[in-house]
Amino acid sequence: xxxxxxxxxxxxxxxxxxxxxxxxxxxLIFGVIDVVWIAYTELVMVGMYAIYCLYSGLGLPLLxxxxxxxxxxxxxxxxxxxxxxxxxxxxxPINQLLATGGLLFFLQSFATLLFTTDFRNIxxxxxxxxxxxxxxxxxxxxAFIVALIAVTCLYLFLKYTYWGLAIRAIAQDRHIIGLMxxxxxxxxxxxxxIGGALAGLxxxxxxxxxxxxxxxxxxFGPIVWMNCVFGGLGNLVGGFLSAFIVSEIxxxxxxxxxxxxxxxxxxxxxxxxxxxxPRGIFSK
Amino acid sequence: xLELKKVSAGYGAFKALxxxxxxxxxxxxxxxxxxxxxxxxxxxxxxxxLIRPWSGTITLNGQEIGGKPAYEIVAAGIAHVxxxxxxxxxxxxxxxxxxxxxVHSARGQLRERLAWVYDLFPRLKERxxxxxxxxxxxxxxxxxxxxxxxxxxxxxxxxxxxxxxAPVIVDQVFELVQRIREExxxxxxxxQNIQSLLDVVERAYLLEVGTIKLAGTAAEMREHPFVRTxxxxx
Amino acid sequence: MKRNLLFLLGVVxxxxxxxxxxxxxYTMHILVQVLLWGAICSGWTLLGRFGxxxxxxxxFVGIGAYGVVLLWNHxxxxxxxxxxxxAAAAMLLAFAVGYPCFKLRVVGRNFSLVTMAxxxxxxxxxxxxxxxxxxxxxxxxxxxxxxPLLALQFPNKNVAFLFALGFWLVVLWVMxxxxxxxxxxxxxxxxxxxDAAEAIGINVAREKLKVLLLSAAVTxxxxxxxxxxxxxINPETLSGSPVSLQILYASIAGGMYTVLGxxxxxxxxxxxxxxxxxxxxxxxxxxxxxxxxxxxxLFVIFMPQGIWxxxxxxxxxxxxxxxxxxx
Numbered sequence: 001x002x003x004x005x006x007x008x009x010x011x012x013x014x015x016x017x018x019x020x021x022x023x024x025x026x027x028l029i030f031g032v033i034d035v036v037w038i039a040y041t042e043l044v045m046v047g048m049y050a051i052y053c054l055y056s057g058l059g060l061p062l063l064x065x066x067x068x069x070x071x072x073x074x075x076x077x078x079x080x081x082x083x084x085x086x087x088x089x090x091x092x093p094i095n096q097l098l099a100t101g102g103l104l105f106f107l108q109s110f111a112t113l114l115f116t117t118d119f120r121n122i123x124x125x126x127x128x129x130x131x132x133x134x135x136x137x138x139x140x141x142x143a144f145i146v147a148l149i150a151v152t153c154l155y156l157f158l159k160y161t162y163w164g165l166a167i168r169a170i171a172q173d174r175h176i177i178g179l180m181x182x183x184x185x186x187x188x189x190x191x192x193x194i195g196g197a198l199a200g201l202x203x204x205x206x207x208x209x210x211x212x213x214x215x216x217x218x219x220f221g222p223i224v225w226m227n228c229v230f231g232g233l234g235n236l237v238g239g240f241l242s243a244f245i246v247s248e249i250x251x252x253x254x255x256x257x258x259x260x261x262x263x264x265x266x267x268x269x270x271x272x273x274x275x276x277x278p279r280g281i282f283s284k
Numbered sequence: 285x286l287e288l289k290k291v292s293a294g295y296g297a298f299k300a301l302x303x304x305x306x307x308x309x310x311x312x313x314x315x316x317x318x319x320x321x322x323x324x325x326x327x328x329x330x331x332x333x334l335i336r337p338w339s340g341t342i343t344l345n346g347q348e349i350g351g352k353p354a355y356e357i358v359a360a361g362i363a364h365v366x367x368x369x370x371x372x373x374x375x376x377x378x379x380x381x382x383x384x385x386x387v388h389s390a391r392g393q394l395r396e397r398l399a400w401v402y403d404l405f406p407r408l409k410e411r412x413x414x415x416x417x418x419x420x421x422x423x424x425x426x427x428x429x430x431x432x433x434x435x436x437x438x439x440x441x442x443x444x445x446x447x448x449x450a451p452v453i454v455d456q457v458f459e460l461v462q463r464i465r466e467e468x469x470x471x472x473x474x475x476q477n478i479q480s481l482l483d484v485v486e487r488a489y490l491l492e493v494g495t496i497k498l499a500g501t502a503a504e505m506r507e508h509p510f511v512r513t514x515x516x517x518x
Numbered sequence: 519m520k521r522n523l524l525f526l527l528g529v530v531x532x533x534x535x536x537x538x539x540x541x542x543x544y545t546m547h548i549l550v551q552v553l554l555w556g557a558i559c560s561g562w563t564l565l566g567r568f569g570x571x572x573x574x575x576x577x578f579v580g581i582g583a584y585g586v587v588l589l590w591n592h593x594x595x596x597x598x599x600x601x602x603x604x605a606a607a608a609m610l611l612a613f614a615v616g617y618p619c620f621k622l623r624v625v626g627r628n629f630s631l632v633t634m635a636x637x638x639x640x641x642x643x644x645x646x647x648x649x650x651x652x653x654x655x656x657x658x659x660x661x662x663x664x665x666p667l668l669a670l671q672f673p674n675k676n677v678a679f680l681f682a683l684g685f686w687l688v689v690l691w692v693m694x695x696x697x698x699x700x701x702x703x704x705x706x707x708x709x710x711x712x713d714a715a716e717a718i719g720i721n722v723a724r725e726k727l728k729v730l731l732l733s734a735a736v737t738x739x740x741x742x743x744x745x746x747x748x749x750x751i752n753p754e755t756l757s758g759s760p761v762s763l764q765i766l767y768a769s770i771a772g773g774m775y776t777v778l779g780x781x782x783x784x785x786x787x788x789x790x791x792x793x794x795x796x797x798x799x800x801x802x803x804x805x806x807x808x809x810x811x812x813x814x815x816l817f818v819i820f821m822p823q824g825i826w827x828x829x830x831x832x833x834x835x836x837x838x839x840x841x842x843x844x845x
Contacts, residue, residue, distance in 0.1 A: 036627060084815055084819070087819050088818060088819055091818075091822065093626060093627050094569075094571050094626070094627070094630070095818050095822060097571070097573075097627065097630060098766070098767070098770060098814070098818045099814070099815050099818040099819065101763050101766075101767070101814065102767070102811050102812070102813075102814025102815035102817070102818065103811065103815055104763070104811070105763075105767075105807055105810055105811030105814060106807075106808055106810075106811025106812050106814075106815065107811070108804075108807070108811075109804040109805070109806070109807030109808040109810070109811055110804065110808045110811075111804070112803055112804025112807070112808075113802055113803065113804035113805050113808055114804075116803060116804075117803070214804070218759075218760075222634065222635065222638050222759065225631060226631075226635065229628070229631055258646065260642070260645065260646030260648075261642065261643070261646045263638075263642055264638070264639045264642035264643055264646065267635040267636075267638050267639045267642070268635075268639055270632075270635050271615065271632050271635050271636060271639070274619075274624055274628060274631070274632045274635075275618040275619065275622050275624060276622070278622070278624055278628050
């Protein structure tokens with residue numbers, strides 16, 4: 001096989017790691033709370049700016065800055081739930097779509113107000129690895145590994161803790177959850193906070209690869225939802241796998257057609273799949 | 285022990301229960317019978333906190349529980365086995381049981397409680413790692429009851445435990461109910477299957493269109509001319 | 519009918535007065551945009567009020583605007599022909615996406631996501647085809663200075679205003695006609711109960727498709743006129759998902775169950791952004807949209823019927839049940 005294609009494919013898989021993180025975060029919220037957070041990837045943007053402020057602004061060590069940023073976005077995730085989603089939980093689903101869309105405008109514009117639309121970066125660039133004629137981005141490799149570790153931790157949490165069990169149970173039958181002694185509000189809050197934490201972690205990984213600007217969420221947002229729908233809304237394993245499938249579609253069509261059109265191809269594929277498999281490609 | 289005074293409730297603008305008075309004493313088994321749509325399920329939902337009463341008081345051991353959220357009522361000692369069992373289909377049997385022990389008082393004793401319900405229902409132990417959706421109807425009912433028992437409730441509410449099961453299995457379910465009675469649990473059962481129900485309870489209420497029409501011991505109910513003609517088909 | 523005539527008469531009188539006393543150029547500039555965006559939002563509402571929430575109408579705006587300018591710049595086809603061609607192209611896209619959607623019952627949230635993806639595809643395609651479209655930098659229609667109107671270019675703001683007004687009135691007329699038609703009834707039925715509607719012999723998919731095509735055409739024409747008026751189009755401001763969301767929000771903010779609601783929504787949106795822009799100047803870029811975003815959230819939570827809808831129902835002393843249940 002041609003090394004450039006191989007390189008594209010490997011980079012695609014590595015890219016899939018961060019997408020998997022975000023897809024799982026959003027899908028968890030979909031599945032458990034049954035709302036669509038349009039502004040989900042805007043939390044990533046907030047996290048990236050938080051790291052920028054803490055690291056480049058205050059001069060904190062990068063790792064500390066990242067940890068604080070993750071904590072910040074975690075809290076933000078819970079706040080989004082309690083302030084915006086909780087009051088309209090019983091409204092038609094489209095209202096939740098609209099409210100979080102408003103949040104998208106708000107966060108993007110507020111970031112513009114604070115930081116202008118200038119591109120910023122924290123000035124940390126990891127070198128590329130050279131592997132038999134192929135160049136593999138270290139930042140992506142790191143992102144891939146950290147993402148897999150995070151997904152594993154989440155899996156263990158969901159599998160073995162009481163709250164993890166409660167969160168999985170809610171996704172299957174939310175109406176009787178109170179009978180198990182579970183306070184639904186807390187379960188939703190925790191889910192949203194986990195969603196926030198994953199977005200914060202993604203911010204740490206992406207800040208090493210991309211410049212920060214107020215609209216960077218737009219570059220990931222649609223892809224992340226697409227992954228969710230691809231894998232089946234609320235289906236965590238499906239979302240995880242589809243993150244890699246979609247990033248491979250992007251990588252391969254980027255190689256064969258053009259990088260400009262690779263995202264367009266992924267979206268077109270998404271539309272077609274929605275027609276035939278509206279509940280995800282893994283649905284029966 | 286459980287006492288309802290003038291409880292009314294409903295959904296939206298629709299009122300389903302009108303000034304219900306009833307009580308359940310410790311160690312007793314009480315049945316609620318009545319036609320479809322009489323408000324039997326609503327009654328249990330009000331007691332377990334799934335819906336809020338519009339008026340009236342509900343007390344458990346003298347403590348007001350009416351209007352509290354469901355999760356607090358479970359912690360107070362009322363467990364509810366919902367209609368159609370409602371297991372979490374894609375959790376294993378053991379996970380379903382574990383979630384029944386979510387309340388704080390139960391978490392520390394998970395191991396003992398699991399051993400205890402497995403002892404009560406050995407079949408569940410064999411199937412502990414199976415997904416709940418793969419169980420048969422009778423096993424699912426077993427699992428639902430066991431899940432409710434995991435919190436060691438002072439009173440167990442059961443909504444139509446025999447609904448949707450084959451006749452042979454129905455007999456097994458009533459044997460289960462009998463066994464739980466023997467374990468010393470207080471139970472309040474809503475049932476369509478009046479004949480079998482009256483065999484396992486001491487007292488029963490007849491609910492029609494949201495009001496209590498009759499109350500009495502199982503024997504009185506069985507002999508009551510109205511119940512005989514309208515419900516037992518004699 | 520009488521009320522419509524009265525309304526029309528009022529509009530004509532106001533227009534005549536405005537033109538006679540002479541309105542400042544800047545005000546005129548705002549008015550033209552309000553009318554054009556108002557028409558676009560009304561076009562969206564044709565569909566939106568039946569609970570079919572498209573999040574991809576930016577695609578039609580983009581096809582309208584780009585179609586016309588590309589045909590004119592590259593092939594010399596006058597926008598007078600370009601507008602119907604672009605509208606047809608938008609309808610074709612609407613058909614390609616809408617037919618399978620409605621046939622296979624892709625509804626609710628999924629329909630929103632599919633249409634949003636459609637808008638993203640159109641935007642990315644415009645950016646990718648930068649050799650002809652100018653990519654992210656945008657595109658300017660070749661100026662026709664001798665006889666601008668032959669190329670649907672407006673010599674001054676007053677002329678643009680008249681065009682915008684005419685188009686807006688046509689869209690309102692379409693809206694009221696649709697409201698009164700059978701299609702509307704059957705769609706209202708299907709918004710509640712699709713199966714029930716099918717059962718009484720309504721071809722829900724076909725009725726939905728009709729309205730979607732109409733809505734796409736209106737939106738595309740609006741996009742084309744905006745491009746011709748602004749004499750500059752770019753993929754960020756006239757296509758893609760942000761524009762789609764703005765259309766939807768303005769319609770909802772105004773209230774999509776009333777005829778004037780979407781226009782009032784876009785008026786308020788523009789007035790807000792413009793006044794905040796004037797207030798803060800260029801020092802605080804983003805301030806306007808920050809407040810706008812915040813207001814959207816508050817709207818959905820506290821005023822789901824929109825401003826105009828809320829005012830109307832207050833005036834009439836009742837809340838429409840459907841208005842509350844659908845949004």
